[in-house]
Amino acid sequence: MASATAPPPKPATRPANPSSAPSLWTIPAPLQKLFNHFPLVTLKSNPLPARSQILTSASDTLPTLYIFSSSADALQGKPSINPTCLKWQTLLRLHHIPFLTSPSSNHASPTGSLPFLLPPRTTTSPHPIPSSSFPAYISRSTNNPHPPPPTPREEAYLSLLTPLRLAYLHTLYLTPPYSPLLKKFYISSSTTSFLLGTILQSQLSTAASAAVLQDLNLHPQSGPGAIDLDNLYAEAAEALQSLATLLQESPTGWFFGRERPGEFDAGLYGYVGLIMEYMDTPEAKLGGLVRQAGGEGVLVRWWGRIRREAWGEFEQREK
Amino acid sequence: MTLQLYVWGPAFGLPSIDAECIAAIAYLAQTTSKADYQLIQSSPSAVPTHHLPALHDPSTRTWISGYTSIVRHLQSHPPPSFHDATFPPPTPTIQADSKAYITFLSTNATPLIALYLYVSSANWAASTRPAYSKILPIPLPWIEPAQLRQTMSARAEHLGMSSLDTDVETEKEEQEAAAARRAGWISIPASLTTGPKNVGEVMAPEEKRRIRLDSLASEVLDVIGEVEWATLTLGARCAVLGWVSLMVVDEGVPKRWLAEVTRQRYSSLVEFVQDFSSDAFGPSPSGWESLPWVKDEPNTHGFGLGLQQRLAHGVMYEIPWVGEAWRRWWAGRRRREVLEYKGIKQAPSWDGVIFTGLGITALTIGAAIWYWRTLPRFGAPVQRWENPVFALGGLGAVGAFLSSNVFDEL
Numbered sequence: 001m002a003s004a005t006a007p008p009p010k011p012a013t014r015p016a017n018p019s020s021a022p023s024l025w026t027i028p029a030p031l032q033k034l035f036n037h038f039p040l041v042t043l044k045s046n047p048l049p050a051r052s053q054i055l056t057s058a059s060d061t062l063p064t065l066y067i068f069s070s071s072a073d074a075l076q077g078k079p080s081i082n083p084t085c086l087k088w089q090t091l092l093r094l095h096h097i098p099f100l101t102s103p104s105s106n107h108a109s110p111t112g113s114l115p116f117l118l119p120p121r122t123t124t125s126p127h128p129i130p131s132s133s134f135p136a137y138i139s140r141s142t143n144n145p146h147p148p149p150p151t152p153r154e155e156a157y158l159s160l161l162t163p164l165r166l167a168y169l170h171t172l173y174l175t176p177p178y179s180p181l182l183k184k185f186y187i188s189s190s191t192t193s194f195l196l197g198t199i200l201q202s203q204l205s206t207a208a209s210a211a212v213l214q215d216l217n218l219h220p221q222s223g224p225g226a227i228d229l230d231n232l233y234a235e236a237a238e239a240l241q242s243l244a245t246l247l248q249e250s251p252t253g254w255f256f257g258r259e260r261p262g263e264f265d266a267g268l269y270g271y272v273g274l275i276m277e278y279m280d281t282p283e284a285k286l287g288g289l290v291r292q293a294g295g296e297g298v299l300v301r302w303w304g305r306i307r308r309e310a311w312g313e314f315e316q317r318e319k
Numbered sequence: 320m321t322l323q324l325y326v327w328g329p330a331f332g333l334p335s336i337d338a339e340c341i342a343a344i345a346y347l348a349q350t351t352s353k354a355d356y357q358l359i360q361s362s363p364s365a366v367p368t369h370h371l372p373a374l375h376d377p378s379t380r381t382w383i384s385g386y387t388s389i390v391r392h393l394q395s396h397p398p399p400s401f402h403d404a405t406f407p408p409p410t411p412t413i414q415a416d417s418k419a420y421i422t423f424l425s426t427n428a429t430p431l432i433a434l435y436l437y438v439s440s441a442n443w444a445a446s447t448r449p450a451y452s453k454i455l456p457i458p459l460p461w462i463e464p465a466q467l468r469q470t471m472s473a474r475a476e477h478l479g480m481s482s483l484d485t486d487v488e489t490e491k492e493e494q495e496a497a498a499a500r501r502a503g504w505i506s507i508p509a510s511l512t513t514g515p516k517n518v519g520e521v522m523a524p525e526e527k528r529r530i531r532l533d534s535l536a537s538e539v540l541d542v543i544g545e546v547e548w549a550t551l552t553l554g555a556r557c558a559v560l561g562w563v564s565l566m567v568v569d570e571g572v573p574k575r576w577l578a579e580v581t582r583q584r585y586s587s588l589v590e591f592v593q594d595f596s597s598d599a600f601g602p603s604p605s606g607w608e609s610l611p612w613v614k615d616e617p618n619t620h621g622f623g624l625g626l627q628q629r630l631a632h633g634v635m636y637e638i639p640w641v642g643e644a645w646r647r648w649w650a651g652r653r654r655r656e657v658l659e660y661k662g663i664k665q666a667p668s669w670d671g672v673i674f675t676g677l678g679i680t681a682l683t684i685g686a687a688i689w690y691w692r693t694l695p696r697f698g699a700p701v702q703r704w705e706n707p708v709f710a711l712g713g714l715g716a717v718g719a720f721l722s723s724n725v726f727d728e729l
Contacts, residue, residue, distance in 0.1 A: 152542040153416070159423040214473050215426070216385070217339070218370055218650075219466065221643050225651025226369060231388045238391075239422065242415035249412060 063097075064118045065089060066104035070189050074101040079273065079311060081185045083168065085115045087270035088131050093310040094261055095138050103189060135263060147262060154256060154264060157246060160239040164271050166212050167236035171279055171286055173208035174224045181278055237289045243268065244294025247302055254302075261306055269306050276303055321357050322347075322398055323375040323613075323620075324389075328360040328454030331568045334600070334607035335372075336450055338432060339386040339425070342561030343372040345599040346390060346554060348610055352400035357613040362455055362463055364629040365615070367622045367653040375620060382622070382657045386561070387421060390554045405552040417555035420546055427539045428562040430475040434532070435566070435577040437471035446571045456626060462633030478535055529576060536580045544585040548595075556595055563592045622656065 027035075067074065067089060068082035077100070080086045092099055099117070109116050110128050117129040117137065129137050139146045150158065172178050172185075179201065186204060187197045209227070210220040218226055250257045255264045272290055280287030293299045324347055330336035334344050347356055366373040368384035374392060375382055383392050394406055408414045436447045451464040543563070548556050567589055569578035582589055600606035616623070624632075632649060636642040648670075655665050695701060 152545045153419075155542045156416075156419040156423040156546075159426045160419055162422060162426045214470075216370070217429070217470065217474070219470050219646065220473050221646050222369060222650040223647030225647065225654050228368065228384070228388070228654070231383070231385065234391060235387065238387075238418055242418040245411045245415035246419075 060122050061120050062100050063120055064100045064102050065092065065115055066102050066108060066118065067115045068186065069101060069103045071103050074103045077101050078314065081274065082114065083165070083270035083274060084131070086273055087266045088115050088134050090269050090273070090306070090310045091134065091263060091266040092138065094266065095142050097138065097141055105190065157243065158264065158267070160242055161267060161271065162215065163235040163239040166215055167233055167286055168271055168275065169208045169212055170227065170229070170232055171284055173205050177283060233285050233289065236286065240289050240293035240299060244298040247298050248294060253305060261309060265306055269303070272299060272303050273307070321355055322351070323357050323359055325359050325361040325366050325371055325373040325375070327362070327371050329607070330450035330454060331570060332604060333564055333568070334610070336454065337371060338429065338561040338565050340372045340561070341564060342386045342557045343389050344607065344610065345557040345560050349553060349557070349599050350393065350401055350403045351398055353611045355398045355400050357611050359613050359615050360454065361615055362459060364459070364463060364632060365624055367657045369650055369653065380661050382660065386425070386558065403553050408552050413551060417552040420543065420551065420555050421558045423542060424558050424562045428543070428566070430478055431536060431539050431577065432562065432565050433471040433475040434478060434535070436568070437468050438475050439574055441573045443468065445573050458626060458630045459633070462630060466633070466636065532576050533580055536577055537584070540581060540585050540588070544588045548591055557599070560592055560595050560599065563588060564596065621660070
């Protein structure tokens with residue numbers, strides 16, 4: 001806390017001006033003497049709260065990544081709770097680019113979706129960078145050549161994230177045992193009111209069921225009751241199985257034989273990281289599917305490796 | 320027991336109007352003998368899964384829909400004559416690749432076909448809508464195609480071309496500009512206005528949109544055009560047959576951008592699809608007609624609905640507010656029926672309670688309204704006429720005398 005300091009030098013008493021007679025506005029001498037004693041102590045100004053580190057000098061040199069998170073987690077730079085945010089956060093960390101994180105919502109983003117990156121305030125043009133420009137930003141800041149565009153085979157395997165995403169959406173948003181987790185992730189950070197929270201939760205669930213139904217070619221308003229669950233999770237299992245097969249082919253242990261984990265690894269980690277962290281319980285099928293994929297825990301070992309690479313410090317802290 | 324595959328009817332010279340249905344028909348035709356399955360022309364409102372293609376397997380009491388799930392079901396519960404030469408596939412890599420390419424087709428090529436045949440108003444009005452009118456029995460073309468177009472437009476929304484009127488948009492802009500010119504204070508002759516400055520301004524909006532559509536198409540076709548489909552599983556080959564044969568549809572289609580791009584730049588892909596189509600359905604272009612098509616009988620299983628019922632549900636969906644709730648309830652109810660049919664115990668349904676509650680509420684509200692309407696208007700003067708009651712007091716002096724206390728004391 002601020003410590004007391006010596007009283008500042010007192011202002012000199014105004015020299016009596018002989019030419020002007022005492023008017024209504026001049027302070028009588030005894031009062032002037034009394035008030036000259038104040039202030040007795042001047043306290044140092046308090047520092048800004050730690051959660052507003054994005055306003056402090058740290059953001060003069062570091063870019064800020066806006067993600068879905070809670071303010072306590074964002075302060076420590078912990079992993080985000082949203083697959084897309086986690087993907088880009090992981091990719092930035094894999095390239096050892098230092099950045100601050102700040103909790104935010106879609107409404108704050110210039111593109112309407114998180115994450116986005118705000119460059120250091122000292123740069124000449126602090127325009128927000130949308131997530132689609134992150135690869136270019138990474139290659140600029142690390143002075144690496146721009147990664148080559150994805151090959152057709154990579155594009156095809158990238159589409160395998162869709163069945164995984166549908167199963168993830170169903171587990172988090174439409175399975176009652178997971179509603180406390182949903183509240184913790186998305187609702188408690190926006191509102192503390194029970195009524196607003198309930199409304200928000202039902203809106204989120206409706207949006208999630210519409211997203212799932214749409215990708216299954218059903219009418220978006222058919223409601224969660226129309227989803228064929230066995231099929232949804234069987235698709236996710238096959239997708240994970242195929243990804244595990246692809247990983248087994250690679251000699252380096254990263255997808256497509258890369259020397260270093262790339263965007264594809266980060267994209268899959270966005271889902272697998274969250275699944276292994278929060279949904280690895282017997283009643284959630286997804287954790288089991290990740291463990292079974294490839295038959296030998298291929299994906300689990302890959303998950304451990306990428307976790308060490310990108311989030312090593314957090315893993316050690318937890319132990 | 321024969322399998323029953325419910326599919327959309329034929330259109331554009333193809334066995335079905337839907338990519339997944341074509342793929343499912345091709346897969347079944349190549350793996351199973353004609354005695355073991357039936358093809359039934361239907362629509363989503365008739366099947367309990369609300370989605371075509373739908374497979375009914377009476378031996379396992381299963382209803383399942385979607386191409387990949389049908390293939391999975393056939394491989395795990397093969398009918399007697401089932402034979403897929405590529406299953407199980409020689410290496411896990413081929414299986415993984417096939418899975419990846421099938422998923423790519425269904426997630427990325429479906430929106431493209433949605434733009435081409437459904438979102439584009441010119442193509443919808445000139446070819447797709449009439450095709451649906453031909454394959455649906457009579458009251459249904461009034462209801463179902465419009466709902467299907469909604470579903471497909473939602474599918475293509477993320478491509479950014481989803482303002483439903485890819486073809487009306489420019490006309491609207493031009494009309495607005497003309498109106499602004501007319502309404503202006505000073506009309507400037509066109510010769511005096513500054514000429515166009517860059518290439519973008521010289522091009523008509525129509526051409527600009529064409530460039531955007533071409534790039535969307537090549538993003539998808541660049542991937543599937545380079546694949547060695549012949550090395551992949553039969554499931555993947557049937558999938559590419561389904562999706563690509565719809566992409567190259569150009570008979571009677573006014574705006575043929577997708578067909579032109581595909582035929583011009585990816586001719587080897589189109590050739591492969593044509594060859595594979597003749598493998599699957601026979602050399603003649605309408606070889607699929609010889610497949611075991613059966614007329615739909617609503618009562619062959621417990622889930623059939625008559626035309627009137629399908630029409631009634633379609634009309635219910637269109638009612639604002641109620642339609643949404645009705646769609647949710649009906650879709651959920653049908654899914655429960657499917658699961659119960661399979662023998663999976665379901666939690667007791669609250670339908671009876673809900674409908675009784677709704678009925679009582681409606682009755683109460685109706686009675687309240689009726690009662691309200693019988694009340695006089697508020698503030699209106701109320702007059703009552705009553706017959707005078709006969710009493711002794713009414714008899715004048717005699718009455719007063721008679722009713723006085725004199726007699727009481729006697």
